[in-house]
Amino acid sequence: MPKTQEMQKCNRCGEVKPLTAFRRHAKRTCGYSGICKACRKAEYESSKGYFGPLPEPEGSQRWLDEIRRRAKVIRKERQQG
Ligand SMILES: [Zn+2]
Secondary structure (H helix, E strand, O other): OOOOOOEEEOOOOOOEEEHHHEEEOOOOOOOEEEEEHHHHHHHHHHHHHHHOOOOOOOOOHHHHHHHHHHHHHHHHHHHHO
């Protein structure tokens, strides 16, 4: 058996996954993103289908800003029904 891996619960899907399933996130105290890669990818794919392609390279500040902007728009529209 391998050494016990550190686990973390995903804030989105609620599944407990090994830290390797999360992106590193320097600003968080635990050092990892609170949302797993699978959920992040799903989010990315849904916003891509909604608004068209995102700026490259993936993971850059511009890319991140665009993701956030789109997420905000989607949230607003959902609230309005
Ligand atoms: Zn998840």
